Amino acid sequence: MHKVIVVEDDRIIRRGICQAIPWGEHGFVIAGEAGDGEVALELIEKEQPQVVVSDINMPFMSGLEMAKQIKDRSPETRIIFLTGYEDFKYAQEAIKLKAFDYLLKPVDSEYLLTKAKEAAADWEKESVKEKRIIESLPLLQQKFFQKLIREGDYRVDVEKELLGLDVQMEGPFFAVILVKNTIEQDVEGYFFKEKITSFTSSYFNELNCLVMNSDIGEYTILLSLENDHDSRKAELAQALFNFLNKEIDDTITITHGRAYPNLFEVGKSFLEARVAMDMRHIMGTGRVISLDETVSKCDEQENLVLDLEMKLENHIKSGLPEKAKETLVDLSTAIVDRKSVALSDLKVLGLKFSTMLFFEIEKWKKEDLKNSFNSSVIYKDIMELTTLTEMIDILHILIDQWSTAMFRKKEKNYYSHVDQAIKYMQGDFHDSSLTLQKVAELIHVSTPYLSNLFKMEKGFNFGDYLLELRMKKAMELLGEGDIKTYEVCEQVGYSNPQYFSICFKKYTGVTPAEYKKKFK
Secondary structure, three states, X not given: OEEEEEEOOOHHXXXXXXXXXXXXXXXXXXXXXXXXHHHHHHHHHHHOOOEEEEEOOOOOOOHHHHHHHHHHHOOOOEEEEEEOHHHHHHHHHHHHOOOOEEEEOOOOHHHHHHHHHHHHHHHHHHHHHHHHHHHHHXXXXXXXXXXXXXXXXXXXXXXXXXXXXXXXXXXXEEEEEEEEOOOOOHHHHHHHHHHHHHHHHOOXXXXXXXXXXXXXXXXXXXXXXXXXXXXXXXHHHHHHHHHHHHHOOOOOEEEXXXXXXXXXXXXXHHHHHHHHHHOHHHHOOOOEEEHHHHOOOOOOHHHHHHHHHHHHHHHHHOOOHHHHHHHHHHHHHHHHHHOOXXXXXXXXXXXXXXXXXXXXXXXXXXHHHOOOOOHHHHHHHHHHOOOHHHHHHHHHHHHHHHHHHHHOOOOOOHHHHHHHHHHHHHHHOOOOOOOHHHXXXXXXXXXXXXXXXXXXXXXXXHHHHHHHHHHHHHHHHHHHOOOOHHHHHHHOOOOOHHHHHHHHHHHHOOOHHHHHHOOO
16 A cells, blocks of 8 residues: 655645545555644654645645655655645746646546556656665676676776766775675675675765675675775774674685775776785685785795695605695795695695595504595595685695504594584584684684584584584574573574574574474
């Protein structure tokens, strides 16, 4: 039903419009009536009607004065003015205010109803159009950034494209921050973007920042800065990273480009942030990276990398696990300094040395170590790795296996690390700040190292195990008695009831409310 509010100082005319016209039979409801503009404004702001039928000349506040304020309080509302011949002079002002129509009294009831239908149809058409624009905007934003990556800022009219996306920034300098995570679901992605937008707005007003979709699980923050050394850019990047790390149980990587004095040059800042993001497999995920960090310090590092690869190969063939471990550390440092090793090359390197280490482990292992590793799992992990740290951790684990097999001794190995992690998680899963990084710090290992150990030993990852712990406890609580969903949410480690409900349905197939009904 479309809402109509009638504003007319003549009570008889007002009641006639409200009662003589069969509004309900034609999809309308009278949401209120008023005798002057001041009273009407409160109604309009509250009800947000599709149509307002108003006299133009009234005491206290005229229809024209009211219309000016309606544009701020209920901008989508269509206004139909009624007036006598003597007030026709107001027609020009009504046109300026973009009134939907201007009818002379006495107005025919059927004619007024027809105009109200036209006004409601116009509102509907504009509403659908606006909804389509809002729904398609993330896709349009992604297409713009993909075009920018593909063609470069020198071939794309960045300023024109941004204006087409309704982007208006104050300046005088402009820069880009990129935020990347692995959430791909639409609903979770929406919450993630909302968190970024809310936090960013605490640093910049709405005309100085804008969060846009640049790819799946990736968001671009456009910033207006005071100068090219404005410290707020780096401060925001680090503060946002710290905030998201606590709010999102996922790996967050943030990069930023330089600041430029023209809006059309913001494309350069985006491409610089993009380069930094593409180097995250070397620089490491789960951190803030600036473009300057990714600039290579020494082009001669390539030869050093090749020399260390050969050295590591010789240590493995010579049966020197401790030397191999030392060289692996040096190789990791050299690759980081070089900053130009492709991810595909890292995977080839990982496969080469993991194969060599498998051979050595098979040669030395005893019966008690027969099932201590799974080669197919590690092969899959290497093919899916996204950072240098992940590859180095996998090889470190294999060297430890090799060393244990060679010297037939039970030293502290990765099994105890995983067991310690699981024990801690079982006791503290209700902690909303519990993350892989926090658990890794508590048991004194690196985050990627612990992540790989989970998959190698248990066959599942940290996030899946934590989700299972929380969901099983949530199911138990929901089945015990009359407990509120938000209470369960807090008791199993979630700070956002909506996100908890999404996770619960994904795990069980039903919402918390639907699950509770089973026990009534």
